[in-house]
Amino acid sequence: AQSVTQLDSHVSVSEGTPVLLRCNYSSSYSPSLFWYVQHPNKGLQLLLKYTSAATLVKGINGFEAEFKKSETSFHLTKPSAHMSDAAEYFCVVTSLNNDMRFGAGTRLTVKP
Amino acid sequence: GAVVSQHPSWVICKSGTSVKIECRSLDFQATTMFWYRQFPKQSLMLMATSNEGSKATYEQGVEKDKFLINHASLTLSTLTVTSAHPEDSSFYICSALAGTGSWDEQFFGPGTRLTVL
Numbered sequence: 001a002q003s004v005t006q007l008d009s010h011v012s013v014s015e016g017t018p019v020l021l022r023c024n025y026s027s028s029y030s031p032s033l034f035w036y037v038q039h040p041n042k043g044l045q046l047l048l049k050y051t052s053a054a055t056l057v058k059g060i061n062g063f064e065a066e067f068k069k070s071e072t073s074f075h076l077t078k079p080s081a082h083m084s085d086a087a088e089y090f091c092v093v094t095s096l097n098n099d100m101r102f103g104a105g106t107r108l109t110v111k112p
Numbered sequence: 113g114a115v116v117s118q119h120p121s122w123v124i125c126k127s128g129t130s131v132k133i134e135c136r137s138l139d140f141q142a143t144t145m146f147w148y149r150q151f152p153k154q155s156l157m158l159m160a161t162s163n164e165g166s167k168a169t170y171e172q173g174v175e176k177d178k179f180l181i182n183h184a185s186l187t188l189s190t191l192t193v194t195s196a197h198p199e200d201s202s203f204y205i206c207s208a209l210a211g212t213g214s215w216d217e218q219f220f221g222p223g224t225r226l227t228v229l
Contacts, residue, residue, distance in 0.1 A: 042222065043220050043221060043222035043223060044156075044205070044220040090155060090156070099146060100146070100156075100158065100207075100218065101158070102155045102157075102158075103155060105155045107153075
């Protein structure tokens, strides 16, 4: 069975500083991994996805994530946080039948 | 890009009544749709997988007689919460898998907030 663990329920950074949101996965197969963002009262938005191509994946809004098989990790990073990045972030793994398993989420707070 | 809509966006109902939530893929056909439930400040939990023209597949612990899913067309899946109770109050989100079958082309609706009084 596939699952993901988001290691931090809440991350707080200052505007302009780097962002690191951690995610570890467990999968019986070669996984496909995603990061989604959910702003208050809005739908889920796909930030980026890993599908067994390049291990460093670049997404929207300056986010990127690196797939590390040896560490079973797929951490999300951004060099410089912006106030608009404040939201809930979900790490997701997809199983063979396409259903998605979501992590518990990490709430990102950006301080001015 | 692909758009998935949900209707209504929010609903308030009395305990014991039934509520229907619609999920539509607006510009693509979806043979498979998923229904999720999200409690406040928690993650999404998959409730069921809805396949067009066949019975939905429910996750363990989800009552199929309480959460009725119908996927009668390639663009519409409905979730009916029957005999709703306050504990059913939640945020329900659907997603649709693009018709190509590529498993990474899953698009999410904006969600429906259900409050049962």
